[in-house]
Structure formats: structure tokens, C-alpha cells
Amino acid sequence: MRLQARIVSLCCFRSGPSYIPHMSDAMVLCVGCSKHGPRFGTIASHRFPMCGRQRSMSLLGSDRRMRGKPTLHVGSLPRILPRLCWRRRFPAHEALQTAGAEHEAEAAIVLCVCPESRSKTAIRDVQLIEVSYSPRALLVEEFLSKEECEALKRLASPRLQDAKTINRSTGAALPDKVRTNSQMYFDQASHYQDPMVVAIQERMQVLARIPPGHGEPLQVGRYRVGEFYQPHYDSEPAQNVRRAATVLVYLEPPEAGGETIFPKHRRCQEADFEDCCSRIEELVVKEGGGFAVKAEAGTAVLFFSHDLDGQHNPLSMHASCPVLQGEKWVAQQWFRLEPYAGSPFFQFRKPVEGSEGDAEPRPQEEGDGPPEL
Numbered sequence: 459m460r461l462q463a464r465i466v467s468l469c470c471f472r473s474g475p476s477y478i479p480h481m482s483d484a485m486v487l488c489v490g491c492s493k494h495g496p497r498f499g500t501i502a503s504h505r506f507p508m509c510g511r512q513r514s515m516s517l518l519g520s521d522r523r524m525r526g527k528p529t530l531h532v533g534s535l536p537r538i539l540p541r542l543c544w545r546r547r548f549p550a551h552e553a554l555q556t557a558g559a560e561h562e563a564e565a566a567i568v569l570c571v572c573p574e575s576r577s578k579t580a581i582r583d584v585q586l587i588e589v590s591y592s593p594r595a596l597l598v599e600e601f602l603s604k605e606e607c608e609a610l611k612r613l614a615s616p617r618l619q620d621a622k623t624i625n626r627s628t629g630a631a632l633p634d635k636v637r638t639n640s641q642m643y644f645d646q647a648s649h650y651q652d653p654m655v656v657a658i659q660e661r662m663q664v665l666a667r668i669p670p671g672h673g674e675p676l677q678v679g680r681y682r683v684g685e686f687y688q689p690h691y692d693s694e695p696a697q698n699v700r701r702a703a704t705v706l707v708y709l710e711p712p713e714a715g716g717e718t719i720f721p722k723h724r725r726c727q728e729a730d731f732e733d734c735c736s737r738i739e740e741l742v743v744k745e746g747g748g749f750a751v752k753a754e755a756g757t758a759v760l761f762f763s764h765d766l767d768g769q770h771n772p773l774s775m776h777a778s779c780p781v782l783q784g785e786k787w788v789a790q791q792w793f794r795l796e797p798y799a800g801s802p803f804f805q806f807r808k809p810v811e812g813s814e815g816d817a818e819p820r821p822q823e824e825g826d827g828p829p830e831l
């Protein structure tokens with residue numbers, strides 16, 4: 459169904475009002491939950507792929523008069539969404555106009571409640587700095603504390619492995635030319651018995667507003683001097699790796715180099731990669747209209763590889779420039795577009811008390827193995 463494809467990458471998460479401002483450029487589309495139903499009003503029933511089950515759709519008016527009133531029919535979404543989503547920019551007031559008078563209230567805020575996302579972790583008063591609109595990229599400073607950064611490094615250290623590319627025909631593990639750093643996955647049950655790891659992953663999921671069953675195992679990576687990750691996409695739909703969003707947190711900044719760049723053009727690939735990294739302002743920012751993020755310990759970058767219409771955004775190509783001095787450590791959390799069988803949420807975490815009936819359905823194993831991207 460067309461509508462599903464369009465809205466699948468929209469965030470589906472219950473959030474407090476503190477989240478709404480940065481979403482003023484998007485509709486926060488939600489699937490109502492029975493517990494909140496009466497308050498928000500049930501409008502229609504719709505199968506929503508993000509939640510993977512039949513849910514009633516509830517919409518919340520942003521305007522005082524309309525608050526709590528059912529204001530929009532699911533049937534009108536296909537008409538309204540593309541007009542909102544395909545505009546380059548649609549802050550709330552613009553969205554209101556775009557949607558037209560009859561939809562005035564609901565266009566700004568549509569509240570999403572995924573039952574499995576009823577997290578106790580609320581990030582209040584978080585400051586989201588928009589660094590790019592396409593791809594959508596937001597920065598959160600002090601997302602992880604110093605202690606959390608150190609703890610992740612400590613836990614990851616003994617299990618770091620050099621990045622390898624597996625030759626599909628021979629099965630041989632060869633040094634990866636695209637990415638030369640070392641990394642490890644938090645992919646053991648014991649990792650998720652650590653309340654800190656669970657809390658960090660949950661916070662990332664709350665930030666991305668994607669249900670936990672979409673999250674891959676958390677990864678930690680280390681770059682030493684000269685190590686890099688060449689321009690790449692986190693989401694490769696053609697290879698059946700469909701990642702909606704990435705939360706990248708810097709655990710330790712290098713003393714020099716190691717910027718994360720989004721060149722937004724092809725120039726910085728391969729032979730031109732190092733050139734771009736040595737002239738970021740000129741080649742990435744001015745020429746490409748791209749951006750670079752300089753690592754600061756604890757800072758998170760949230761970016762979306764797919765647009766609000768579900769399409770993969772080619773501008774989401776990014777890279778980690780070679781570290782010139784010191785070491786760079788990062789933690790990466792990838793979120794799939796669909797619920798992911800390999801998610802720690804399905805593999806290791808016990809259902810939250812009282813939520814059995816609501817739990818996200820475990821997806822079929824796809825046999826796509828551990829993520830390689």
C-alpha cells in the first residue's frame with residue numbers, strides 16, 4: 459500500500475512536548491494506543507508498518523481549541539503527506555498553510571504512540587541542533603556523560619577487531635579498504651544485562667524515535683592515526699540493509715582529524731577523499747554544500763538515511779576522515795526501517811511487565827546475517 463511506504467520512516471514514538479519543536483519540520487505521525495485512545499480520539503484503523511500491527515490512528519491537534527479532538531482522517535493522509543514531505547522545508551506554520559484550513563490544527567502535530575516504545579526514558583529539554591535538512595541531521599551535545607563514554611570504551615576494548623571485508627565467493631576475510639578502523643558489536647546477552655548499556659541504547663532509540671525492535675546491536679569503533687571510513691551509506695536498500703537512522707556518538711575525540719563529513723556530492727570519494735578531508739571548508743562545505751562534524755566527547759549526531767517519504771537519500775553519504783593525531787572512539791546505533799530480528803530487543807530483552815499484549819511482533823528471520831555496513 460502506497461501510504462505505508464511513504465510514512466514508514468516517520469518517527470513513531472510517544473514523546474513529551476519537549477520533542478516537538480525540532481519536529482516542526484515534520485509530521486510526527488503516530489499510531490494510537492488503546493490506553494491513550496479516548497484522550498486523543500480514535501479516528502480510523504490502519505495497519506502501520508512501523509509498529510507492525512493493527513492500531514488505531516490518533517491525531518492530536520496542536521491548537522488549543524482542537525487539542526484532543528480527532529481532526530484528521532487517515533484517508534486524507536496520502537493527499538496531505540506528500541505535499542508536506544516533499545517540500546524542501548516545512549516548518550509548522552508553513553505546514554498549516556500547506557495542509558489547508560480544514561486541517562489547520564492537526565498538520566502541526568500528530569502524536570505517535572507505539573506501545574513498545576512506552577519508555578520510561580524521557581529525554582527532557584534536550585537541545586537539538588539542526589545541522590542539515592537533507593539529509594535530516596541533528597546534533598545533541600552531552601548526550602552521553604563522560605562516565606558513559608569511558609565505560610563503553612572499557613567494555614569494548616577487549617573485543618575490538620579490525621574491520622574486514624568478507625569475500626562472498628571465497629569467504630576469506632580481507633582488510634577492508636573502505637574502513638580501516640577497529641570495532642565490536644554489543645551482541646552478547648551479557649551486554650544487555652548491563653543497565654548502563656541498556657539505558658544508553660534506550661536513550662538513542664528515544665532520540666531517534668524509533669521503536670526498540672528496529673535497533674541493531676550497538677557498535678563501538680576506534681580509529682587510530684591514519685585510520686578512516688571512506689564515503690559510504692549506512693543504508694543500502696539494494697543489499698537489503700535498510701537503515702532508517704543512525705545515532706553516532708563520539709566517545710573520545712582525536713586531537714586532530716577524524717571529522718565526520720557529509721560531502722553531499724561525489725567529489726570526495728576514493729582518490730579525492732583525503733583531499734576533501736584536508737580542505738573540508740572549501741571542498742565539503744563551500745563546494746558541496748555539505749557539512750562536517752568535529753568530534754566532541756559525548757556529542758551525538760542523529761541522521762536519517764531515508765527521507766520522510768521513505769526514499770533513500772543519496773545525500774546521506776558520509777565518511778570519517780583520517781585521524782591525524784590521537785585516537786577517535788565512536789558508538790554507532792543503527793535503526794532499521796522495519797523491525798529487525800537481530801535486534802537485542804528481540805534477542806535479549808525481557809518483555810516489559812504488563813506489555814505482553816502490546817509487544818512489537820518479532821519479525822521473521824531474514825537470513826541477512828550480521829550487518830556489514
Ligand SMILES: O=C(O)CCC(=O)C(=O)O
Nearest residue numbers: 692717718777778788790
Ligand atoms: O566515525 C564516524 O565519524 C562515522 C562512522 C560511520 O559512518 C559508521 O560507522 O557508519
Ligand SMILES: [Fe+2]
Nearest residue numbers: 690691692776
Ligand atoms: Fe556510516
